[in-house]
Amino acid sequence: MPTHPIVAALRGRLGTDVPLATDADVLAAYSHDRAPWLAHGAPLAMVAPGDVDGVRHVLELAAEHRVPVVPRGAGSGLTGAANAVDGCLVLSTHRLRPEPRLDVDDRLVRVGAGTLNGEVKQAAAGVGLLYPPDPASSAFCSIGGNVATNAGGLCCVRYGVTRDWVRELDVVLPGGEALRVGHTAPKSVAGLDLVSLLVGSEGTLGVVTGATLALTRGPDRLVTVVASLPSLAAAGDVVLALRDRPEPPVLLEIMDATTIRAVEELAHLGLDVEAAALVLVQLPEEADGAGAAGPAGVEDVCRAAGATEVYATTEPDEARALLQARRLAYEAFERRGLPLLEDVAVDVSRLPALIAAIAGVAERRGVTIGTFGHAADGNLHPVILVEHDTPAARVLAQSAFDDVVEETLALGGTLSGEHGIGRLKLPYLARQLDPVALRLMQQVRAAFDPLGLMNPGSSLPA
Amino acid sequence: MPTHPIVAALRGRLGTDVPLATDADVLAAYSHDRAPWLAHGAPLAMVAPGDVDGVRHVLELAAEHRVPVVPRGAGSGLTGAANAVDGCLVLSTHRLRPEPRLDVDDRLVRVGAGTLNGEVKQAAAGVGLLYPPDPASSAFCSIGGNVATNAGGLCCVRYGVTRDWVRELDVVLPGGEALRVGHTAPKSVAGLDLVSLLVGSEGTLGVVTGATLALTRGPDRLVTVVASLPSLAAAGDVVLALRDRPEPPVLLEIMDATTIRAVEELAHLGLDVEAAALVLVQLPEEADGAGAAGPAGVEDVCRAAGATEVYATTEPDEARALLQARRLAYEAFERRGLPLLEDVAVDVSRLPALIAAIAGVAERRGVTIGTFGHAADGNLHPVILVEHDTPAARVLAQSAFDDVVEETLALGGTLSGEHGIGRLKLPYLARQLDPVALRLMQQVRAAFDPLGLMNPGSSLPA
Numbered sequence: 001m002p003t004h005p006i007v008a009a010l011r012g013r014l015g016t017d018v019p020l021a022t023d024a025d026v027l028a029a030y031s032h033d034r035a036p037w038l039a040h041g042a043p044l045a046m047v048a049p050g051d052v053d054g055v056r057h058v059l060e061l062a063a064e065h066r067v068p069v070v071p072r073g074a075g076s077g078l079t080g081a082a083n084a085v086d087g088c089l090v091l092s093t094h095r096l097r098p099e100p101r102l103d104v105d106d107r108l109v110r111v112g113a114g115t116l117n118g119e120v121k122q123a124a125a126g127v128g129l130l131y132p133p134d135p136a137s138s139a140f141c142s143i144g145g146n147v148a149t150n151a152g153g154l155c156c157v158r159y160g161v162t163r164d165w166v167r168e169l170d171v172v173l174p175g176g177e178a179l180r181v182g183h184t185a186p187k188s189v190a191g192l193d194l195v196s197l198l199v200g201s202e203g204t205l206g207v208v209t210g211a212t213l214a215l216t217r218g219p220d221r222l223v224t225v226v227a228s229l230p231s232l233a234a235a236g237d238v239v240l241a242l243r244d245r246p247e248p249p250v251l252l253e254i255m256d257a258t259t260i261r262a263v264e265e266l267a268h269l270g271l272d273v274e275a276a277a278l279v280l281v282q283l284p285e286e287a288d289g290a291g292a293a294g295p296a297g298v299e300d301v302c303r304a305a306g307a308t309e310v311y312a313t314t315e316p317d318e319a320r321a322l323l324q325a326r327r328l329a330y331e332a333f334e335r336r337g338l339p340l341l342e343d344v345a346v347d348v349s350r351l352p353a354l355i356a357a358i359a360g361v362a363e364r365r366g367v368t369i370g371t372f373g374h375a376a377d378g379n380l381h382p383v384i385l386v387e388h389d390t391p392a393a394r395v396l397a398q399s400a401f402d403d404v405v406e407e408t409l410a411l412g413g414t415l416s417g418e419h420g421i422g423r424l425k426l427p428y429l430a431r432q433l434d435p436v437a438l439r440l441m442q443q444v445r446a447a448f449d450p451l452g453l454m455n456p457g458s459s460l461p462a
Numbered sequence: 463m464p465t466h467p468i469v470a471a472l473r474g475r476l477g478t479d480v481p482l483a484t485d486a487d488v489l490a491a492y493s494h495d496r497a498p499w500l501a502h503g504a505p506l507a508m509v510a511p512g513d514v515d516g517v518r519h520v521l522e523l524a525a526e527h528r529v530p531v532v533p534r535g536a537g538s539g540l541t542g543a544a545n546a547v548d549g550c551l552v553l554s555t556h557r558l559r560p561e562p563r564l565d566v567d568d569r570l571v572r573v574g575a576g577t578l579n580g581e582v583k584q585a586a587a588g589v590g591l592l593y594p595p596d597p598a599s600s601a602f603c604s605i606g607g608n609v610a611t612n613a614g615g616l617c618c619v620r621y622g623v624t625r626d627w628v629r630e631l632d633v634v635l636p637g638g639e640a641l642r643v644g645h646t647a648p649k650s651v652a653g654l655d656l657v658s659l660l661v662g663s664e665g666t667l668g669v670v671t672g673a674t675l676a677l678t679r680g681p682d683r684l685v686t687v688v689a690s691l692p693s694l695a696a697a698g699d700v701v702l703a704l705r706d707r708p709e710p711p712v713l714l715e716i717m718d719a720t721t722i723r724a725v726e727e728l729a730h731l732g733l734d735v736e737a738a739a740l741v742l743v744q745l746p747e748e749a750d751g752a753g754a755a756g757p758a759g760v761e762d763v764c765r766a767a768g769a770t771e772v773y774a775t776t777e778p779d780e781a782r783a784l785l786q787a788r789r790l791a792y793e794a795f796e797r798r799g800l801p802l803l804e805d806v807a808v809d810v811s812r813l814p815a816l817i818a819a820i821a822g823v824a825e826r827r828g829v830t831i832g833t834f835g836h837a838a839d840g841n842l843h844p845v846i847l848v849e850h851d852t853p854a855a856r857v858l859a860q861s862a863f864d865d866v867v868e869e870t871l872a873l874g875g876t877l878s879g880e881h882g883i884g885r886l887k888l889p890y891l892a893r894q895l896d897p898v899a900l901r902l903m904q905q906v907r908a909a910f911d912p913l914g915l916m917n918p919g920s921s922l923p924a
Contacts (some may be wrong), residue, residue: 105811150651161649163658164626179898185807186839187623188876189612189662190883190894191922192903196625196658200651217708246679286748345647349567377648414650421652432652436641440910441654447905460653 004044006065006089013057019048019095030092031084033077036338037394038423041086043070048092052170052178052209058091059207060176068453069174071203073113073145076137078330078341079422081149081202081458088456093144096209102127107215108167108184113144113208117151120213130218132159134251135418136327147208150200152418154251154326157243157376159216161418163199168212171198173205174449184212197444202420202459205448219284222250224319227302228275228309232256232359232371235277236352237305239375242281242298243348249283249298249376253326258370259383262332263325271325272309279307279375280326285314329372330383337387340397344408345379345417357407358382365400379417405431421459430461466506468527468551475519481510481557492554493546495539498800499856500885503548505532510554514632514640514671520553521669522638530915531636533665535575535607538599540792540803541884543611543664543920555606558671564589569677570629570646575606575670579613582675592680594621596713597880598789609670612662614880616713616785619705619838621678623880625661630674633660635667636911646674659906664882664921667910681746684712686781689764690737690771694718694821694833697739698814699767701837704743704760705810711745711760711838715788720832721845724794725787733787734771741769741837742788747776791834792845799849802859806870807841807879819869820844827862841879867893883921892923 003022010020021027022045030046032038044067049055062069072082072092084090097114100123107129111120117131117138124131135141135153145151147169152161159165168182182188182195198205229235235254242252255263255278264271272278281298288297302310313319333339346354355371358380362369368387373380384400386393405415405428415425415432430438441460446452456462465484472482483489484507492508494500506529511517524531534544534554546552559576562585569591573582579593579600586593596615597603603613609631614623621627630644644650644657660667691697697716704714717725717740726733734740743760750759764772775781795801808816817833820842824831830849835842846862848855867877867890877887877894892900903922908914918924 103809106809108809150655152649156649160626163655164622173898173902177898179896181896181899183876184809184874185841185876185879186810187614187618187807187836187841187879189878189880190876190887190891191899192667192906193612193625193658193662194899194902196655197906200655217706220708244679246682345649347565347568347570347646348648374649379647379649412646414645414647414652416651417647417649418651425652429652434641434643436635436639437643437653437656440635440656443909444654444659444906447909448902 006061006067007045009061010047010058013061014049014054018050018054021046030072030090033075033080033082035078035080035424037340038080038083040083041088043084043088043090046090046092048095050095052172055091055172055207055209056176056178058089059172059174062089062453063175063451066451066453068456070455071207073148074116074140074142076141077145077149077422078419079424081420081422081455083423085457091207093207093209094142096144106184108212109215110210110212111143112210113142115143117141117143117146124215129215131165131213131215133162133165136330143211144208147199147211148202149418149420152374152377152379154253154374156374157252158248158250163196165214166195166199166211167214169195169198169208170210171206171208174451174454200420202422203455204445204459205454219250221285221314222282222319223285223288223298223312223314224322225281225298225302225310225312226322227279227307228272229277229279230306230308232277232355233352234306235279236355238279238302239351241301241305243376247284247287249281251280251282252376253280253373254278254375255326255329255372256370258368259329259372262336262370263328266332266335267328269321269325275308280322282319326372333370333383333385337385338389340384340386340401342382342401342404343416343419344404344413345377346408346411346413348376348378350411351375351378353411354380354408354413357411358404361400361403361407365396365403367396367400369400374417377417423458426459426461468523468529469507471523472509472520475523476511476516480512480516483508492534492552495537495542495544497540497542497886499802500542500545502545503550505546505550505552508552508554510557512557514634517553517634517669517671518638518640520551521634521636524551524915525637525913528913528915530918532917533669535610536578536602536604538603539607539611539884540881541886543882543884543917545885547919553669555669555671556604558606568646570674571677572672572674573605574672575604577605579603579605579608586677591677593627593675593677595624595627598792605673606670609661609673610664611882612880614836614839614841616715616836618836619714620710620712625658627676628657628661628673629676631657631660631670632672633668633670636913636916662882664884665917666907666921667916681712683747683776684744684781685747685750685760685774685776686784687743687760687764687772687774688784689741689769690734691739691741692768692770693738694817695814696767697741698817700741700764701813703763703767705838709746709749711743713742713744714838715742715835716740716837717788717791717834718832720830721791721834724798724832725790728794728797729790731783731787737770742784744781788834795832795845795847799847800851802846802848802863804844804863804866805878805881806866806875807839808870808873808875810838810840812873812875813837813840815873816842816870816875819873820866823862823865823869827858827865829858829862831862836879839879885920888921888923
């Protein structure tokens with residue numbers, strides 16, 4: 001196949017220092033994110049500019065040549081939002097990775113799109129501050145992707161999502177114009193909220209190249225509790241009870257028996273593989289209600305719900321090890337086969353109903369579903385696992401996936417709590433959103449991208 | 463003047479139960495918000511539908527007749543965003559005021575646009591919950607206006623702004639289509655964030671008719687502290703010191719000597735009229751660091767900064783009385799003359815510099831400026847007071863106003879922390895925002911309102 005003229009044009013504009021690949025093995029690696037199952041197209045090239053000017057050149061030439069662009073962060077997405085389409089440029093932001101620049105007085109940090117979430121946390125921790133958004137993939141996901149998906153993670157129950165921590169964004173628009181939106185001050189109302197609009201837009205409005213993030217002081221000492229429950233329903237009771245406190249926990253996660261066993265098999269952490277469910281809770285020590293006036297202690301709440309084992313620690317290393325069990329959940333399933341990952345969310349009061357509905361789907365369809373997730377947000381990650389990859393097994397798994405969506409929508413839930421729509425959930429989007437809302441979103445998208453070149457086929461119907 | 467045909471069309475469509483006024487005295491009352499100084503136009507009529515269908519009829523007929531619409535909440539806005547333009551319909555949402563509908567399990571409340579902020583707080587308090595956004599005008603401002611301006615208020619330092627508490631919005635678009643956007647679940651990423659876009663859009667994108675708001679559990683017991691400081695600079699020191707704690711205060715306000723005296727004159731609360739500044743702090747009792755391990759107590763922090771008097775209380779009634787002093791600040795100036803109200807905000811570290819700059823403007827221009835505000839958000843409300851209304855006094859006040867804007871922008875600040883842009887700050891907006899950002903905002907506005915009928919002349923340049 002002859003090379004598309006945009007490749008030579010890019011080389012001319014970007015010089016030889018910017019990675020620009022057209023060979024099949026590189027393209028294969030950059031053609032999809034971490035979602036299995038989804039098909040992807042064949043890109044013309046992968047380009048990875050190292051600065052804003054490079055990104056501007058790419059988007060300018062793409063507009064000139066009418067070539068679609070699929071922006072890409074660290075590739076840890078789970079919905080195919082970074083999957084290539086045929087004849088596109090994959091624009092990877094992984095080289096936009098300057099040292100985080102801290103402003104301790106105002107608790108801010110300026111980062112590049114390619115800066116890893118874990119690097120931001122580390123830089124903040126170095127000055128006694130906290131960057132709360134904490135996807136399980138923190139060690140290898142980047143801020144650009146976190147912004148594109150409005151990533152959540154383990155601490156949302158107390159700290160909210162990525163959108164709540166973004167003050168400014170540097171963006172390159174389709175066509176190549178660069179601008180900064182938002183403001184560093186804690187409060188600003190000046191024009192429409194373009195920051196919130198860009199967060200969660202999955203590369204459909206432009207390419208985020210950098211961000212100013214807010215930081216906070218974290219609690220001085222945390223208690224981490226892990227409890228073994230005799231049923232998922234009992235775990236749901238613990239979640240509802242712990243939520244009803246004056247001070248929210250920092251995190252409140254559940255894992256079912258299938259997940260516990262998969263993680264234990266992978267990592268040999270000594271988890272209670274007899275438990276029907278584990279609940280993981282972390283909260284500031286002073287909020288663990290020891291006094292008569294305060295709320296019941298977390299251990300007591302767990303035991304009242306029938307916990308067979310409860311373990312609590314204030315040792316940071318031990319706490320990290322316990323959380324590691326939860327962080328490894330998806331990876332544990334990846335090792336065991338082809339995982340079809342859900343990310344549904346409901347009002348928290350409906351969590352027990354959603355848990356029961358998922359169990360019903362597994363039984364009805366005769367498939368393995370492991371469920372874990374951010375219980376206090378009403379956000380679960382049921383994983384439908386295909387251990388032996390056959391066409392029939394895939395069809396079956398897809399039916400179970402459809403059923404989980406169906407059950408979630410019937411409970412008034414949402415298709416995605418935090419992973420986004422991408423290509424995985426796009427076929428269902430019109431089931432959830434008002435058609436007028438969809439049309440408005442498309443019009444807003446067209447205002448940013450009149451040529452329709454940014455991430456086509458993802459996130460919103462054409 | 464003959465009546466415009468839209469008036470008869472509205473009467474026909476809405477029936478006789480819907481207030482539809484064309485008489486001069488009613489129109490005068492509905493032609494402006496609470497911002498003095500600004501001119502306003504002469505509307506064709508004021509219409510106040512009592513339900514969503516009524517709003518749809520109004521916007522449908524407005525589009526048909528190409529008549530501009532100025533939406534209006536309770537009229538407590540401070541930037542002229544609800545000021546009429548010539549030949550417009552004023553669409554008042556004050557009758558969209560159903561009983562708040564609580565969902566205690568999921569900590570939500572459904573309200574109408576006309577529901578007062580204070581009514582939401584009261585309904586929430588009735589079930590032991592808290593609706594945090596707390597404009598000083600809480601008793602008479604409505605949720606529709608709070609949403610339109612992204613209202614802040616007294617509790618932002620801990621709880622954020624209105625946008626952080628809105629889960630769903632019911633909207634009628636220009637042309638009359640109605641839809642609901644957002645989701646009740648704590649986390650949802652499904653399409654672009656139209657909720658955040660509508661919040662703060664000041665009636666330029668559509669008419670908000672209702673909202674689902676999130677509630678939370680408040681702290682069980684609060685300590686309220688008021689301290690007299692010997693200078694505004696010392697008050698600034700207290701703010702910076704109190705901000706640097708693991709747990710943020712619920713509120714942290716300052717008032718300067720001019721404001722203290724104006725309030726005392728109005729309300730005779732027994733304020734320390736000798737103080738150069740008052741600092742008001744409220745925080746959860748358990749966060750007032752009594753123990754050796756915890757942070758220094760608030761009283762100690764104030765005394766270390768040179769406080770001459772410190773008074774602390776845990777009595778709710780007494781606390782309310784102390785806060786009342788702050789809530790009355792603007793009203794106190796309204797009683798004394800023509801107040802030109804600012805709402806500038808900076809990064810909190812620059813608060814002392816902003817305070818000094820404002821004092822410099824007052825001295826240089828020879829005008830009275832009373833300053834109060836949400837210090838922990840970096841958000842101040844300097845009031846330039848014209849006691850005797852003459853053309854020369856107005857010119858002088860306007861120059862001081864311009865200077866404050868100038869000084870704020872020079873400090874990297876923002877034109878508005880919480881009141882919005884409206885008509886008051888529109889002439890300055892292009893000074894703060896990137897021209898490309900302005901263009902994007904206009905394009906987004908056009909996507910919602912292709913005929914340009916919604917609140918023309920407000921909030922964004924044409």
